[in-house]
Amino acid sequence: MNIKKNGNPFGAHRVLEPKGVLPQPALRIDNCMDYIYDNEILVDVQTLNIDSASFTQIKEAANRDEARIKAAILKIVGEKGKMQNPVTGSGGMFIGRVAAIGPKLEGKIDLKVGDKIASLVSLSLTPLKIEKILGIKKGTEQINVKAKAVLFASGIYAKLPKDLPETLALAILDVAGAPAQVAKLVKPGHTVVIIGAAGKSGVLCAYEAKRRTGVTGSVIGVEYATDAVKKISEFGFCDTAIKADATNAMECYEKICAVTDGKLADIVINCVNVQNTEMGSILMCKNEGTVYFFSMATSFTKAALGAEGVGKDINMIIGNGYTKGHADITINILRESPMIRKIYEKIYA
Numbered sequence: 001m002n003i004k005k006n007g008n009p010f011g012a013h014r015v016l017e018p019k020g021v022l023p024q025p026a027l028r029i030d031n032c033m034d035y036i037y038d039n040e041i042l043v044d045v046q047t048l049n050i051d052s053a054s055f056t057q058i059k060e061a062a063n064r065d066e067a068r069i070k071a072a073i074l075k076i077v078g079e080k081g082k083m084q085n086p087v088t089g090s091g092g093m094f095i096g097r098v099a100a101i102g103p104k105l106e107g108k109i110d111l112k113v114g115d116k117i118a119s120l121v122s123l124s125l126t127p128l129k130i131e132k133i134l135g136i137k138k139g140t141e142q143i144n145v146k147a148k149a150v151l152f153a154s155g156i157y158a159k160l161p162k163d164l165p166e167t168l169a170l171a172i173l174d175v176a177g178a179p180a181q182v183a184k185l186v187k188p189g190h191t192v193v194i195i196g197a198a199g200k201s202g203v204l205c206a207y208e209a210k211r212r213t214g215v216t217g218s219v220i221g222v223e224y225a226t227d228a229v230k231k232i233s234e235f236g237f238c239d240t241a242i243k244a245d246a247t248n249a250m251e252c253y254e255k256i257c258a259v260t261d262g263k264l265a266d267i268v269i270n271c272v273n274v275q276n277t278e279m280g281s282i283l284m285c286k287n288e289g290t291v292y293f294f295s296m297a298t299s300f301t302k303a304a305l306g307a308e309g310v311g312k313d314i315n316m317i318i319g320n321g322y323t324k325g326h327a328d329i330t331i332n333i334l335r336e337s338p339m340i341r342k343i344y345e346k347i348y349a
Contacts, residue, residue: 001035001036001042001100002034002035002036003035003036003037003038003102003103004035004036004037004038005037005038006037006038007037007038007039007040007102007104007152007153008152009039009152009153009154010022010023010152010153010154011023011029011125011127011152011154011155013037014029014030014031014037014081014127014150014152015028015029015030016028016029016030016081022125023082023125023126023127023152024084024122024124024125026125027080028079028080028081029080029081029082029125029127030081030127031077031081031082031127031128031129031150032129033127033129033148033150036100036102036150037102038102038103038104038105039102039104039105039152039153040102040105040150040151040152040153041098041100041101041102041105041109041111041150041151041155041157042098042099042100042101042148042149042150043094043096043097043098043099043117043119043148043149043150043151044096044097044099044147044148045094045095045096045128045145045146045147045148045149046094046095046096046097046144046145046146047094047095047096047142047143047144047145047166047167047170048083048092048093048094048123048142048143048145048147049092049093049094049095049140049141049142049143049170049171049174050073050083050091050092050123050141050142050143051085051088051090051091051092051122051123051141051174051296052141052199052200052201052273052296053085053088053090053273053274053295053296053297054085054087054088054090054091054092054296055092055141056273056274057085057087057088058072058073058085061087066136069136070133070136070143073130073133073143074130074133077128077129077130081127081128081129082123082124082125082126082127082128083123083124083126083128084123084124084125085124088296088297089124089296090122090124090296091122091123091124091125091126092122092123092141092174093118093119093120093121093122093123093170093173093174094118094119094123094126094128094147094149094170095116095117095118095119095160095166095169095170096116096117096119096147096149097114097115097116097117098111098112098113098114098115098116098117099113099148100113101113104153105153110159111157111159115159116159116160116166117157117158117159117160118157118158118160118169118170118173119149119151119155119156119157120155120156120157120158120173120176120321120322120326120327121151121155121156121157121322122321126149126150126151126155127149127150128147128148128149129147129148129149130145130146130147131145131146131147131148132145132146132147133145134146137167137348139347140171140347140348141174142167142170142171142348156322158173158327161331163335164331164334165345165348167348168334168344168345168348169331170348171200171344171347171348172204172330172331172333172334172344173327173330173331174200175200175201175204175294175330176321176326176327176329176330176331177294177319177320177321177322177323177326178201178204178205178269178271178294178319179201179204179205179207179208179326179329179330179333180323180325180326180329180330181292181294181317181319181320181323181326182205182208182209182212182267182269182292183208183212183329184323185267185290185292185317186208186209186212186213186217186267187212187213187217187266188212188213188214188216188217189213189214189216189217190209190212190213190217190218190266190267191213191217191218191220191260191263191264191265191266191267192209192213192217192218192219192220192265192266192267192268192269193220193221193222193256193265193267193268193269193284193285194206194209194219194220194221194222194238194269194271195222195246195268195269195270195271195272195277195280195281196222196223196246196270196271196272196273196295197221197222197223197232197237197238197241197271198221198223198228198229198231198232198235199223199228199271199272199273200271201271201294202221202269202271202272203235203237203340203343204330204333204340205269205271205294206219206221206232206235206237206238207237207333207337207340208329208333209237209267209269210237210238210239218239218240218260219237219238219239219240220238220239220240220241220242220256220259220260220265221237221238221240221241221242222241222242222243222244222246222252223241223242223243223244224243224244224245224246226243229241229242229243235339235343236339237339240259242255242256242259244280245280246270246272246274246277246280246281247274247275247276247277247280248280249279249280249282249283250283251280252280252281252283252284253280253283253284256283256284263286264284264285264286264289265284265285265286265289266285266286266289266290267285267289267290267291267292268281268282268284268285268289268290268291268292269292269294270291270292270293270294270295270298271294271295272295272297273295273296273297274295274297275297275299276302277295277297277298278293278298278299278302278303278306279302279306279310281293281303282303282306282307282310282312282314282316283310283312285312285314286314287312287313287314288313288314288315289314289315290314290315290316290317291303291314291315291316291317292317292319293316293317293318293319294319295319296319298318298319300318303316304316
């Protein structure tokens with residue numbers, strides 16, 4: 001393995017276009033795997049977990065045809081050197097085995113060659129070279145590949161837990177930031193709305209919110225489809241399940257008013273992967289409450305100007321996929337809750 005010197009800790013040395021930016025906003029990055037820089041980690045990748053908003057967009061654009069989905073992903077990575085959907089701007093994460101560690105990192109990190117890890121930084125900034133797409137796991141955003149990727153010195157990762165199937169760990173770590181942020185935001189007595197409460201991240205948020213609100217609080221789950229609303233009730237993490245279209249702001253407002261006697265929610269967590277749900281989230285939140293947009297389909301412009309337009313003085317948080325201890329918090333949910341584990345194993349294990 002050839003080693004290049006003086007790699008930037010944030011990966012700026014891999015940026016091809018435009019110069020002066022970091023890898024995430026870059027149009028193209030260097031994904032050559034014939035060498036690594038002295039502060040990089042080279043990983044043999046086995047599975048990609050594409051971001052939900054990104055995968056949904058690619059799937060719909062490809063008319064759900066698997067060959068076209070594969071071709072779209074290969075085209076993006078071939079042009080950009082990373083898996084960053086040009087429509088949604090989002091990426092995903094991977095699992096793989098450490099193939100090489102740059103000399104500047106040796107002895108300074110808790111990894112050795114051969115360790116199995118999950119990346120906890122977005123594929124939208126990760127140098128990636130796909131040799132072959134082996135298949136797409138039905139009903140998920142997981143894609144089995146023969147590929148290589150690079151983690152920068154600033155990149156975060158998690159060693160795969162030995163007590164969980166790898167694909168299960170990948171699925172839950174992909175959304176680890178959401179329940180960890182809920183743990184920070186939700187307090188006893190809060191009324192919490194989870195939009196997309198039956199989904200991949202929503203069910204984890206509902207579980208964590210229920211634990212944090214206590215007996216004096218309330219968790220309200222919102223879903224669009226009838227079968228998803230039924231799942232909210234079956235899972236048992238929400239006190240109330242509402243059928244509503246999150247893109248229909250007035251419907252959301254009227255239904256949340258009905259179940260809260262007009263008091264609205266202290267915290268609204270948006271976990272859906274479709275566009276135009278900003279105003280529904282905002283209108284369900286009480287003044288001086290908080291809306292947490294975990295969805296990568298969120299428009300900052302629509303959220304900011306929309307809240308201003310309806311005179312809402314609320315805190316709005318853009319979903320940072322990282323918060324301290326998020327991997328441990330989320331993995332522990334899987335270990336603590338037989339129901340959560342059953343839900344995830346049915347789809348991913």
